Amino acid sequence: MLAVIGGSGLNQLGNLEATQRKASRTPYGEPSGALTFGRIGRRDVIFLARHGHRHTIAPHEVNYRANLWALKDAGAVEVLSVATVGGIRTSLAPGALVLPHQIIDYTWGRHATYHEGPAATVNHIDFTEPYSQGMRNKIREAARACGEKLVDGGVYAATQGPRLETAAEIDRLERDGADIVGMTAMPEAALAREISLEYAAIAVVANHAAGRGDAKRAVPLESIAAVLETAMARVRRIIEELCR
Ligand code: HPA
Numbered sequence: 001m002l003a004v005i006g007g008s009g010l011n012q013l014g015n016l017e018a019t020q021r022k023a024s025r026t027p028y029g030e031p032s033g034a035l036t037f038g039r040i041g042r043r044d045v046i047f048l049a050r051h052g053h054r055h056t057i058a059p060h061e062v063n064y065r066a067n068l069w070a071l072k073d074a075g076a077v078e079v080l081s082v083a084t085v086g087g088i089r090t091s092l093a094p095g096a097l098v099l100p101h102q103i104i105d106y107t108w109g110r111h112a113t114y115h116e117g118p119a120a121t122v123n124h125i126d127f128t129e130p131y132s133q134g135m136r137n138k139i140r141e142a143a144r145a146c147g148e149k150l151v152d153g154g155v156y157a158a159t160q161g162p163r164l165e166t167a168a169e170i171d172r173l174e175r176d177g178a179d180i181v182g183m184t185a186m187p188e189a190a191l192a193r194e195i196s197l198e199y200a201a202i203a204v205v206a207n208h209a210a211g212r213g214d215a216k217r218a219v220p221l222e223s224i225a226a227v228l229e230t231a232m233a234r235v236r237r238i239i240e241e242l243c244r
Contacts, residue, residue: 001043001044001045001075001076001077002044002045002046002079002080002242003045003047003076003079004047005067005080005082005188006047007050007083007084007184008051008084009084009232010232010235011051011052011053011054012053013036013236013239015040015239017038017040019037019038019039020038021034021035021036022035022037024070024073024074026065026069026070026073027069028066029063030063030066031067032048032050032052032057032062033049033052035047035048035070040240046071046075048070048071050067050083058161058162059161059162059183060107060110060161060183064111064188065111065187065191069114069195071197072195077198078135078197079192079197080200080202080239080242081201082201082235083182083185083202084182084204084224085098085180085181085204085206086164086170086182086206086207086210087179087180087207087208087209087213088170088178088180088181088209088212089179092151093205093208094205094206094207094224095230096149096151096204096205097143097150097202097203097205097231097235097238098150098151098154099136099143099150099151099153099200099201099202099203100154100180100185100201101131101152101154101155102131102154102155102156103155103157103158103185103189104155104176105186105190106160107159107183109160110187112186112190113187113191113194114195115194125190125194127193130189130190130193130199131200132199132200134198135199135200139242142241145244146238148234150202154179154180155179155180156181156185157176157178157182158181158182158184158185158186159173159182159183166210166211167211168211170211171211180203181209202235202238204228204231204232204235205231206228206231207219207220207224
């Protein structure tokens with residue numbers, strides 16, 4: 001089954017014919033909200049709003065462990081993350097959709113593994129390719145089939161937030177090789193790998209990152225909602241195609 005984790009601007013999936021909503025508990029606590037079960041086209045889909053249905057949970061407060069555990073427990077095999085980001089490369093302007101292929105993790109103090117606590121054994125996962133290539137291929141194909149432009153590949157810098165970055169921090173992330181910056185890819189991607197969920201993301205560029213493009217002096221927060229509204233409609237079309 002496919003699960004979709006929606007980020008800012010995607011608190012519900014409009015094209016999901018919902019059949020059931022289910023609150024759940026996990027050994028790691030409660031997920032961000034109830035899981036919505038339903039169908040898109042011919043596929044069973046589970047939807048979870050990462051920041052809660054009313055967008056009240058900040059990126060550093062999300063219970064990533066509970067979210068992924070609950071999805072796995074509900075029968076998810078694949079997880080598509082939809083996440084808003086800032087564009088570091090100026091060609092990645094507001095509204096661009098990116099299919100990231102790599103991650104650099106700058107987050108701290110988050111519960112980043114299932115393998116901790118008194119009963120846990122030391123356990124390492126391979127994370128060379130943090131995203132599922134199989135899922136990336138399907139998402140790329142779906143975007144092509146419905147004619148939505150999706151930039152293939154990008155290095156996602158995961159920052160702690162909730163504040164946006166300074167211009168000097170963005171310069172540093174660019175020197176590190178990052179193309180986009182967001183606050184939620186980690187530990188989400190690593191946790192998915194730990195429990196063998198196929199995981200990939202569509203990153204939605206909400207704004208130029210600090211010091212870039214029209215964010216030279218400040219990130220224009222007031223224009224983000226309108227950008228996301230249009231962009232998320234395109235993401236929904238890609239998801240619909242993915243479920244065909
Ligand atoms: N930085 C970090 N996370 C973000 C941004 C940004 O500029 N825009 C949307 N999420």
